[in-house]
Amino acid sequence: xxxxxxxxxxxxxxxxxxxxxxxxxxxxELLAGEERSVGDIATALEMEQPSVSKHLQxxxxxxxxxxxxxxxxxMYRTNPEALRTIHxxxxxxxxxxxxxxxRIKAHAEDKR
Amino acid sequence: xxxxxxxxxxxxxxxxxxxxxxxxxxxxELLAGEERSVGDIATALEMEQPSVSKHLQxxxxxxxxxxxxxxxxxMYRTNPEALRTIHxxxxxxxxxxxxxxxRIKAHAEDKR
DNA sequence: CTTATACATTCCTATATGGGAATGAGTCAA
DNA sequence: TTGACTCATTCCCATATAGGAATGTATAAG
Numbered sequence: 001x002x003x004x005x006x007x008x009x010x011x012x013x014x015x016x017x018x019x020x021x022x023x024x025x026x027x028x029e030l031l032a033g034e035e036r037s038v039g040d041i042a043t044a045l046e047m048e049q050p051s052v053s054k055h056l057q058x059x060x061x062x063x064x065x066x067x068x069x070x071x072x073x074x075m076y077r078t079n080p081e082a083l084r085t086i087h088x089x090x091x092x093x094x095x096x097x098x099x100x101x102x103r104i105k106a107h108a109e110d111k112r
Numbered sequence: 113x114x115x116x117x118x119x120x121x122x123x124x125x126x127x128x129x130x131x132x133x134x135x136x137x138x139x140x141e142l143l144a145g146e147e148r149s150v151g152d153i154a155t156a157l158e159m160e161q162p163s164v165s166k167h168l169q170x171x172x173x174x175x176x177x178x179x180x181x182x183x184x185x186x187m188y189r190t191n192p193e194a195l196r197t198i199h200x201x202x203x204x205x206x207x208x209x210x211x212x213x214x215r216i217k218a219h220a221e222d223k224r
Numbered sequence: 225c226t227t228a229t230a231c232a233t234t235c236c237t238a239t240a241t242g243g244g245a246a247t248g249a250g251t252c253a254a
Numbered sequence: 255t256t257g258a259c260t261c262a263t264t265c266c267c268a269t270a271t272a273g274g275a276a277t278g279t280a281t282a283a284g
Contacts, residue, residue: 020132033208053232072230072281080205087202093192096145150261165262184251184260
């Protein structure tokens with residue numbers, strides 16, 4: 001007999017989770033600095049349109065992309081500011097990897 | 113009638129997915145610059161030991177942490193170098209957010 | 225008004241996986 | 255050897271979610 005479990009936490013409201021999906025990273029890469037329509041993205045990445053729309057919704061819900069309606073088309077662009085959250089978080093560790101590089105370098109020089 | 117689906121791709125072999133889980137980020141934060149045992153982590157973060165072990169396995173599988181056996185204990189430490197992958201990926205967009213800041217600043221100055 | 229275009233949304237299925245509980249495995253002390 | 259510790263692993267369940275198919279909705283064109 002097993003008791004109830006809680007399963008994993010809801011995460012689609014967190015940029016870290018949003019970029020965990022490779023497809024979504026591809027979309028962001030494609031959109032980097034260039035506004036594009038949904039159909040454009042689908043064609044460029046060889047994905048089904050509904051799939052693209054759904055990924056864009058996830059990205060939008062965490063603020064990673066913004067949209068603009070233009071006639072029948074919906075133009076998306078990245079909101080790179082939202083990526084700073086993640087960039088800065090990783091940056092927390094940069095002091096350590098820099099320290100590591102120093103140690104590696106020092107070690108290499110000791111051997112000479 | 114619905115055809116077979118493929119579900120989401122396996123991701124636990126990708127640092128982006130590894131840090132998508134809040135608990136795993138907490139572990140990494142705790143380990144930042146400080147080696148710790150599994151029990152230590154569990155106590156500090158108020159998690160069950162098996163849960164910590166499993167998260168550590170995920171982090172280890174993508175190279176985000178390394179371990180060292182010391183008697184009965186297993187000491188873990190971060191491998192911050194692995195975070196550079198993510199940091200660099202976000203960095204791809206930094207030119208855009210810097211551009212955005214310039215635009216915002218310019219716009220603010222125009223209004224004065 | 226009718227039709228085509230461009231997206232968004234919904235329904236369904238299959239899969240990945242986090243947590244809980246129990247158990248296995250290795251190490252140290254007496 | 256026995257028992258206590260420290261982790262890792264396994265089994266199970268419940269949930270989140272990606273993809274496929276079909277459908278809904280809004281806009282533009284004829």
